[in-house]
Amino acid sequence: MAERGRPRCFDREAALxxxxxxxxxxxxxxxSLAQLTEAMGINSPSLYATFGSKEDLYKEAVEQYDANEGAEINASLSADTDIRTALYNVMRITAEYFSDPDKPAGCMVLLSALNCTPENASVAQHMCDLRKRSTNLLRQRLLRAQQSGEIAASANIEQLTAFMTSVRQGMSIQARDGADRDVLMGIANATLIAWDALCSAPPTSA
Known part of the structure; x- marks a missing residue:
């Protein structure tokens, strides 16, 4: 059987x-390269000619993921709403996306390159940078809420940012382990209860 080449009507976006x-x-x-070429319907030379290296393909796929899966969360953080509503929307969307039965469970950015061998350190660092960028978007939103008086001036924004980020990361692992939407929404609702308590409690020392 002849090896798959690049189809005459190749759809680059669909392959991505x-x-x-x-x-x-x-x-x-x-x-594996075999899994990628099989799914994309092309052979190895065509993959490299179209997308460059496996790392290049991965990074472009992650960009596509972030543009699609991350757009609604980013919009929630940018929306002109009170901070609690914004955070509730982030947690709700997280629960819905991470448990979508039509897609792999959990978050691609969080799960797909946590543990890489030394030769793939650049991939791991790239994903770490993306996670830090996401965390910074949340941090900036909390800072704006603090500046507008929605969050007490005494509140520790770094602690609040770390808390919310850790919960979302944990939800991704829970989803990968089989947690359904109801379970994840329960976590989201509990997080907002904890948020109310954290914002009303006196500041703690670092």
Whole structure:
């Protein structure tokens, strides 16, 4: 049987979505070239000619993921709403996206390159930078809420940022382990209860 080449009517975006799904399910190192080419419907030379290296393909797939899956969360943080509503929307969207039965469970950015061998350190660092960027968006939103008086001046924004980030990361792992939407929404609701307590409690020393 002849090896798959690049189809005459090759759909680059569709192929990228297929690659994204493979990386999302298997992680960067767990996704083999055979799995990628099979899912994308092309052979290895065509993959390299179109997307560059496996790392280049992965980074582009992550950009596609972030543009799609991250857009609504980013919009919630940027929306002209009170901070509690913004955070509730972030947690609700997180629960819905991470448990979508039509997609791999959890977050691709959080799960697909946590543990990489030294030769793939640049991939791990790239993903770390993306996670830090997401954390900074949340931090900036909390700072704006503090400046507008929605959050007490005595509140520790770094602690609040770390708390909310840790919960979302934990929800991703819970989803990958099989937690359904109801479970994740329970976590989201409990987080908002904890948020109210944290914002009303006196500041603690670092």
């Amino acid at each position: 979505y297929k690659a994204m799904d493979v990386f999302w399910r298997n992680g960067y190192e767990g996704a």
